[in-house]
Amino acid sequence: MANHSDLDILGRTELFHGMPSAMLVEIQAAGFRKKLASGEILFQQGDSASSLFVVIAGRLRATQTTLDGQQIIIRYLAPGETAGHTTLTRGVVHPSTVTAVDDSHLIGWSSDTIRKIMEQHSAVAMNALAVLAARYHEIQIRLLELSTEKVEQRIGHTVLRLANQAGRRTARGVEIAFPLSRQDLAEMAGTTLHTVSRILSRWEDLGIVDCGRRQVVLCKPHALMAISDEQA
Amino acid sequence: MANHSDLDILGRTELFHGMPSAMLVEIQAAGFRKKLASGEILFQQGDSASSLFVVIAGRLRATQTTLDGQQIIIRYLAPGETAGHTTLTRGVVHPSTVTAVDDSHLIGWSSDTIRKIMEQHSAVAMNALAVLAARYHEIQIRLLELSTEKVEQRIGHTVLRLANQAGRRTARGVEIAFPLSRQDLAEMAGTTLHTVSRILSRWEDLGIVDCGRRQVVLCKPHALMAISDEQA
DNA sequence: CGGACTTTTGAAGTAATTCAAGGGGAGTGG
């Protein structure tokens, strides 16, 4: 039965949505399952890119590290999303490390397999193009933010994005549905944990957010949007 | 004869390399030519993405602008490269503006046409995936640089990248083969023209570069690499 | 209850921006 529900989910992923179920069966049969406990690594920056994965359940984080050990968070991956698209290009290595931040369940395909699937089913290839284009667009926006905005606005946009992607409505407001430290936010917004802490404290005084240890709840999204879109 | 040489070039673009020439003829016939004088705009941020282009000759620049008019340069496009890949996703708008910085010659395909080509020829779709993956990787590196490096290193990496992409060997060193103002460099490195000017002056004193009005010649690449990779 | 993380907050320091003013090249038009 696990198989059956996997199929349902597979049909709703960004990569395979819209595919007839016969094909999904075939696709699933060609892949392999992978389970990761929170904290385990799916693949590492510099590993040769040999498999492409789709997240079935859980949550993962893609990071990039400099030679001297500084890290940035590229993005968080939710169920339905794709990890390791570098695999689609021959002979390259993963540019980022992907780590589970929650117990996670994925399905993977070897480079050859996924390429064969795409060659036979152009709809999958077209989906992949759309996925990559969306990611590209996303990161382009972050580049723009990082280049033109002040820290407070950047942190604001980061929180708003996370609330959108991984928000859970609660009595207090929209809660970001996974543990998120000040350091994590800093690595996404391109700043330090100190600055994040200070700014979050200020917002807390204004009643805009409500945060705890590795937790952020967004109480007044509109107020935060106002701050984030404010022109210098 | 122009047709013939276009074909040659088309077969060496990132999108169509490796395709048999019969197919190239077909692909070219399905597209349309577009000429732009220096300064003319190919498409603008926010325009609906209706065509995809390949640069045959010339040079273009992709930029993104904020609501309050601040601009960043996403990248420069050389012959063989692809513009407007957003067109591959249905119902979206161009995230950036593309402008010719030199008289340029392109071939374009409507959204429907290029999708049809990709559906029929999976090799083109796979090329497109490789192109997008490469762009993504590229921009990811810039995000890392922007987040972790100091201005001098960022400018250094920017100049090194440009020298690589568009360098022309001359007696003085490697000359960046298109007009590049301090403002342009600033918009690529995420800083101000003042800072770029100061740092370029310093490098000039050290004999690392030699620059003029809208011109940069890299004389000592290794020295610049040393500066750029220096750890804080 | 000890110990390891995570967070907070002040104070000092600094890299880079902003402000301000002037200089120089390239092209235009008289």
Place this chain on the structure above:
DNA sequence: CCACTCCCCTTGAATTACTTCAAAAGTCCG
């Protein structure tokens, strides 16, 4: 051909937003 104008570039000085340094206070877990 010279003068004028428009850009582009340079360089000091003042300002500031943010980081770095430092220390202490919470908070969770075994």
